[in-house]
Amino acid sequence: MTSVFIGGSRAVSRLNGIILDKLDDLINRQCMIFVGDASGADKAVQQHLASRGYGHVTVYCMEQCRNNLGNWPAKHVATPPGRSGFAYYAAKDLAMAHDAKCGMMLWDGKSKGTLNNIQQLISAGKKALVYLAPEKTFYKLSNEQDLQNLLQRCDGGAIRQAQLQIRTKLPMADESPVQALRD
Numbered sequence: 104m105t106s107v108f109i110g111g112s113r114a115v116s117r118l119n120g121i122i123l124d125k126l127d128d129l130i131n132r133q134c135m136i137f138v139g140d141a142s143g144a145d146k147a148v149q150q151h152l153a154s155r156g157y158g159h160v161t162v163y164c165m166e167q168c169r170n171n172l173g174n175w176p177a178k179h180v181a182t183p184p185g186r187s188g189f190a191y192y193a194a195k196d197l198a199m200a201h202d203a204k205c206g207m208m209l210w211d212g213k214s215k216g217t218l219n220n221i222q223q224l225i226s227a228g229k230k231a232l233v234y235l236a237p238e239k240t241f242y243k244l245s246n247e248q249d250l251q252n253l254l255q256r257c258d259g260g261a262i263r264q265a266q267l268q269i270r271t272k273l274p275m276a277d278e279s280p281v282q283a284l285r286d
Contacts (some may be wrong), residue, residue, distance in 0.1 A: 104159070105110065106135040108224070111209030112142025112217045113235050118147050122209060122234055129207075130138045130157050136271070137178075140171060142205040144209040144217075148245040149173060163195045178202075187267070189216065196220050206231045212257040215265035225250050 107129055118126070126148065129136065136152060139145040140162055141272050142265040152160055155175035162168055180195045196216065200223040201208065208224075210217040210233055221244065224231040231244045233253060242253050254262050 104133060104135050105205070106137060106203045108137045108203035108206040109144075109148050109208075110139055110196060110217060112208070112211040112213065112214035112236070113141060113143030113150075113227070114211040115209040115234075116142070116146045116147050118151060121238065121239065121241070123151060125207065125232070125234075127155070130155055132210070136160045137203050138162055139192075139195060139199065140168045140177075141264055142170065146172070147172045148209075151286050165191065165195055165284065170171060172228065181257050192216070193219060197223060198226050200227060200229070202230070205229050206281075207234070208232070208286065209234045209236065211236045213261040215268045218262075218265050220270050 124251060129163060130152070137161060138161060143159070148240050149162070149170055149172040158175070160173055162175050162177045164177055165180055165182060173205060178198070180198045181193045185192065186194065192217065198218065200220060206220065206224040206229065208217050208221050208231055209275045210221070212235055221231050221233055225244060225247060232244045233244055234240070235242060235253065235256065238256065244250050
């Protein structure tokens with residue numbers, strides 16, 4: 104059974120027909136879905152999966168799940184010492200990226216958390232299907248070059264700001280901005 108990490112921006116809280124078709128395809132293929140517990144994309148995906156009565160779902164959360172609309176099994180991720188906010192929840196996302204075979208991200212083209220998830224998947228050699236909300240289309244990413252091509256489609260200032268926030272909020276070694284996204 105293929106495992107898929109589904110995540111996305113809090114700003115992507117409504118799922119259009121294109122996204123619903125992709126989710127239904129995953130259901131029809133009986134994929135194991137790993138999804139977070141945040142509001143926005145996570146909650147919207149959970150609502151759709153619950154409405155379909157889909158059971159192959161694990162909700163990843165920290166100490167307590169904020170949203171688990173299908174009453175699915177939960178995987179509680181250990182709280183990283185000294186982390187809060189973005190870095191705190193990034194630990195949960197990192198666990199999903201590690202556990203899944205591939206990912207499907209619903210991205211507004213700005214969210215640092217979703218960008219970090221995409222990069223975690225790519226850096227682990229996993230494929231990511233990214234829905235770029237401003238263009239209302241999916242992009243298949245298999246490697247760093249695919250990611251760079253996608254980033255060219257986004258607002259450069261927003262991407263630079265996301266990169267800066269990822270670098271300052273997550274513990275990383277001294278590295279270039281592109282390398283920072285890789286880790």
